[in-house]
Amino acid sequence: MSIIKYGLIVFLSWMNPSHAGDALSPMLGNPLSEATIQQRNFTVFQNGQGLPVGQGGVTAGKKIYTSRCLSCHGFEGSGNSAEELAGALHRLTDNPPDKTIGTYWPYATTLFDFIRRAMPMDSPGSLSTQEIYDVTAYLLFLNKIIDHNQTIDNKSLANIKMPNRNGFINHYKNNN
């Protein structure tokens, strides 16, 4: 709420963090075209929305993994300096638990999304869509989620039921 006096806008409600959104806006945002949004939109949802058209397979994925991922993530997804991706020896209720893609990750779409965003760390963005699908397929194979001759694509990835799909409790929803 405000009144205008001598060109000054006088706030009637005290500015504090909870009221701050009521402040007037100079409205300086620029409209965006659909094409620009598409170019900037990296989001992939667990239902597959946002996945680019494409497909990939285990054999090709193994080659990419060996040349681009293995130096940090180790032979068959474990043992080197980076995150353990596969080869869990313990269940989540064991001491210690092994939190791999196969034992912990609830959605396969997250794999494609994260690899496209951030991997490989020395050159993020350098894998093609095809290569990302390939290496995603290989990681699912290493975790015994798909067979060696199975392919994945932008339609099937969201339908893959990950072993820990129901392993999460929405703490926010339960406590608010």
Place this chain on the structure above:
Amino acid sequence: MKFKQIAGGLLDRRYFLKKSLVFSVAASIPAYLTAQTPLELERTQWMSEPGLGFSNYGQPSPFEKKTIRWTMANSHTPGNGVSWTPLQDLEGIITPSGLHFERHHNGVPQIDPAAHRLTIHGLVTHPLEFSIENLLQYPKISRICFIECGGNSNAGWHKNPIQTPVGNFHGMVSCSEWTGIPLKLLLNEAQLQPQAKWLIAEGGDASLMNVSLPIEKAINDCFVALYQNGERIRPENGYPLRLIVPGWEGVVNVKWLQRLHIASQPSMSRNETAKYTELLPSGKAQQFSFFMSAKSIITNPSFGHQLNRFGLYQISGLAWSGRGKITRVEVSADQGQTWLDAELQDPILSMCFTRFRIPLEWHGQAIVLSSRATDETGYVQPTRTELIAQRGRHGYFHYNAIVNWALSAQGQISHVYN
């Protein structure tokens, strides 16, 4: 006036205040009245020569070189790691910007603000982009609040108490004054559609880090910060733009903020599924834990400090809660059997560091010092035993148990569990 002294040597928190009102009545003849010859005036080296000239940007004293962030990164990928705030060397509630903790997933981008845009799209009527130049012209608010990594203090889950300075253990928390634009203002401009339930925030670094937040939090008190402690945000804290989500785990305070995707569902990104979720003994994991629960730590004295005299000390520490104001901090010197209220230093702000202090009379007694925070919701910081009974030992994130420092008869301090 008599002061209550409880087990271990803690004194009533008003001790220092009252003590200063007691004047000495013992008269003595000042030395200058009895001296035979006039004494020479003292003059140090720095009183005897002109000092240094002006500087464009001030630096800490060269005698304070030890007050630095402790850095820890993966040797194969040096941009993936953490640096910790040296809480044991700091006082008050503001963390100097250069000592604010860091968590980067792939290094610190050196973003040219002229090339940076904030994009808002998804379930909005008007998808918009904002240049930094334009954002700088918006009405701003300032708020002093802490940011704590969800993984802070995770060594507390270890079987044996880690022996390391408090900053290397609990230093993934810092507190700054942040200044920026209420997110509500920008979301109103884009006009949220009724199905808008989540806001997916993304950073413009080499990890393109993204996380999902409930839209009500975004509208309620989130803001996009341009300034930290009065100056533009440092690159390692998100220059030119950072999301501030008061009281919630550090990872959602997205640095180098470039995109806000408004959606009806969370994206289920890596950092809200594989990471920043807490595995429970049942094998299920807590997701979207967000709030950083009340916590306190005695920062002085703490591990690495040495008490080298008998007499009066002031215990000093920090308390904070992601659910509001700190209402009480109690200190114990007898392994949590008896507790005494510490003095809470003004200002006491919601979702902000609160400094607490209490006097200790030490004459070589071996004691265990602990602090326990309560916030305005009535939540009381748990003991480690209580926390583990609830959460098991493999949750990794959101460790907020009471911290105990054992003070030996020799004045040395070690970390002990209760």
